[in-house]
Amino acid sequence: MVRLIPRLHAPPPPPPRVPAGLPLPLLPAPALAATLLEAVSSSPSLPHLRHLHALAVRLPLPATSLPFLLSRLLRRLAALPPPPHAPLPYALNVFSAVSPPDPFLAAALLRFAFLTQPPLLPFRVFSHLRRAHGAELPFLPFAFSTLAKSATASRSLPAAAAAHAVSVLVGGFDRHRFVENSLIGAYVACGDVGAARKVFDEMVEKDVISWTSIVVAYTRSGDMRSAEEVFGRCPVKDMVAWTAMVTGYAQNAMPVKALEVFDRMAELGMVIDEVSLTGAISACAQLGALRRAAWVQEIAERTGFGNNVVVGSGLVDMYAKCGLIDEASKVFYGMQEKNVYTYSSMIAGLASHGRASEAIALFKEMVNRANVEPNHVTFIGVLTACSHAGMVGEGRYYFAQMKDKYGIMPSADHYACMVDLLGRAGLVDEALDLVRSMSVTPHGGVWGALLGACRIHGKSEIAKVVAEHLFKLEPESIGNYVLLSNILASAGKWEEVSKVRILMRKQRLKKDPAVSLFEGRDGLVHQFFAGDNAHPRTHEIKKALLELVAKLKLEGYVPILSSIVYDVNDEEKERLLMGHSEKLALSFGLLTLGSGCTIRITKNLRICDDCHLFMRLVSRVESVEIIVRDNMRFHHFKNGECSCGGFW
DNA sequence: CTAGGGTTAG
Numbered sequence: 001m002v003r004l005i006p007r008l009h010a011p012p013p014p015p016p017r018v019p020a021g022l023p024l025p026l027l028p029a030p031a032l033a034a035t036l037l038e039a040v041s042s043s044p045s046l047p048h049l050r051h052l053h054a055l056a057v058r059l060p061l062p063a064t065s066l067p068f069l070l071s072r073l074l075r076r077l078a079a080l081p082p083p084p085h086a087p088l089p090y091a092l093n094v095f096s097a098v099s100p101p102d103p104f105l106a107a108a109l110l111r112f113a114f115l116t117q118p119p120l121l122p123f124r125v126f127s128h129l130r131r132a133h134g135a136e137l138p139f140l141p142f143a144f145s146t147l148a149k150s151a152t153a154s155r156s157l158p159a160a161a162a163a164h165a166v167s168v169l170v171g172g173f174d175r176h177r178f179v180e181n182s183l184i185g186a187y188v189a190c191g192d193v194g195a196a197r198k199v200f201d202e203m204v205e206k207d208v209i210s211w212t213s214i215v216v217a218y219t220r221s222g223d224m225r226s227a228e229e230v231f232g233r234c235p236v237k238d239m240v241a242w243t244a245m246v247t248g249y250a251q252n253a254m255p256v257k258a259l260e261v262f263d264r265m266a267e268l269g270m271v272i273d274e275v276s277l278t279g280a281i282s283a284c285a286q287l288g289a290l291r292r293a294a295w296v297q298e299i300a301e302r303t304g305f306g307n308n309v310v311v312g313s314g315l316v317d318m319y320a321k322c323g324l325i326d327e328a329s330k331v332f333y334g335m336q337e338k339n340v341y342t343y344s345s346m347i348a349g350l351a352s353h354g355r356a357s358e359a360i361a362l363f364k365e366m367v368n369r370a371n372v373e374p375n376h377v378t379f380i381g382v383l384t385a386c387s388h389a390g391m392v393g394e395g396r397y398y399f400a401q402m403k404d405k406y407g408i409m410p411s412a413d414h415y416a417c418m419v420d421l422l423g424r425a426g427l428v429d430e431a432l433d434l435v436r437s438m439s440v441t442p443h444g445g446v447w448g449a450l451l452g453a454c455r456i457h458g459k460s461e462i463a464k465v466v467a468e469h470l471f472k473l474e475p476e477s478i479g480n481y482v483l484l485s486n487i488l489a490s491a492g493k494w495e496e497v498s499k500v501r502i503l504m505r506k507q508r509l510k511k512d513p514a515v516s517l518f519e520g521r522d523g524l525v526h527q528f529f530a531g532d533n534a535h536p537r538t539h540e541i542k543k544a545l546l547e548l549v550a551k552l553k554l555e556g557y558v559p560i561l562s563s564i565v566y567d568v569n570d571e572e573k574e575r576l577l578m579g580h581s582e583k584l585a586l587s588f589g590l591l592t593l594g595s596g597c598t599i600r601i602t603k604n605l606r607i608c609d610d611c612h613l614f615m616r617l618v619s620r621v622e623s624v625e626i627i628v629r630d631n632m633r634f635h636h637f638k639n640g641e642c643s644c645g646g647f648w
Numbered sequence: 649c650t651a652g653g654g655t656t657a658g
Contacts, residue, residue: 182650183650215651243651243652281654282654343655448658449658
């Protein structure tokens, strides 16, 4: 192509001044417009764009070309790094270059306002245009989509309703499919399922986007049954629709379902992208399922999605939760781009594995070297790290820093961490004072942390007071009753224990049965309940366990009978202890893997004192590494020591 | 122009 405006393409960008003598356009008008458009799309800077703008409004372009060209110019302007590169007045100036006011350019202007913050700017621009031009300027459907999008971004219900209203009143476009879809999206973002559903139900022409939006409306509100029902009726499902279900299950703590749907969509030949993979990763993290995790990792590597920040951060979290903290580290340090999620996941992972000093070192690296701004979740990780390691001074320091240096107001969750920190360290009274001085209402987590502290330090009187609060806040949470009754039992207050038992019975609460999982070499997950004889090799397991106990007793093992909170004789207590599910799992692990191996056990409840001691001794005597994930954290047993330092 | 993404807690 002959270039008659050669300077348009010449890097470096020309000066902003419009040259006095413009070259005469010898190209036919459409080709001229195309050339300018191309130049606009690749324009490197604001001065360059201004120059093109000046050219464009002077050249004899075809009538419809100028608004289109200028709309592209606005889009380019909004995309220039770092935004907002262009102030709104300049964009308005671009808009007024065309007379009469052009609807297409008006929509582009709204889009520009949306892209350059703040989220509700399009509404202001819209009112401005209405005031300035009235009925002279009609609006196109996508102008209303942008308003709805703006409401979506600000998650403001009044804004969503306003976008809805003007689509009807000004545009008459509430029946336009794209507009309806964006309105649904806006209502979903604001959490108004009813309004979203109403728009959806009244739609004449629903497409897969409308259906998916409603599925998401339900998954976000935690109503998976309705989500399933809508998804089932959706006539054509694409990858995004399937992914909405995968992440819906993952977000609602149904990881097994999430993986089932993920498998199903893969079977159907759906393309797996980084978003669907993220959902599967989150599900694996929740399950702590090592083999599924390895399989997901393989997909991530094969597809190259492992380089994506979200996928990478998910992998870090997943490995940490599967017990492979070093693998998590490896992924973390291999990532090129790291953000606050990446760091927070790694910090929380290190904290849950008892590697407090590394967690804190990483936090320092994050803020000092990487310049990544920490958020409220980051501090949860930092504070739990301190708490699990008994680092009271550091915890206080970071709690203060969070407020003073980073302007993050402590939430009830942060207070729960602090209460846990102080309480574990034996400062139970100070913890109680902290709860009483809180600026937000304490929730179950805060009182629960305090009750945990009472358990560790045998404060049965404070425990009774604390439990009162807990029973009010969480009447159906079984763990609180069990904890209180354990505390009372340890103090020998058997009459009060039976009162708690009666209370539990009245509430018709049943204990969650204790269960331990062990993933065998074959990839099968073996499940052991306390006192369970259901495993096909139960005789071998029991026999090996008895031999093991005898061996440990020679090494000085004395069962911690106080871990049994029933008022039974010592012999019975010991028998119950030997039936604990993690001991069965351990025995089976030793039987199948032999000494020198690593045994991973996942347990649904907190590991008891006796099992903890038992694991420590076995790790030394049998030269094995044992990794137990209980409902609180990870315990790495090696050479007779545990990574939690006896602090859990 | 319209739909799907990750981290936290006793």
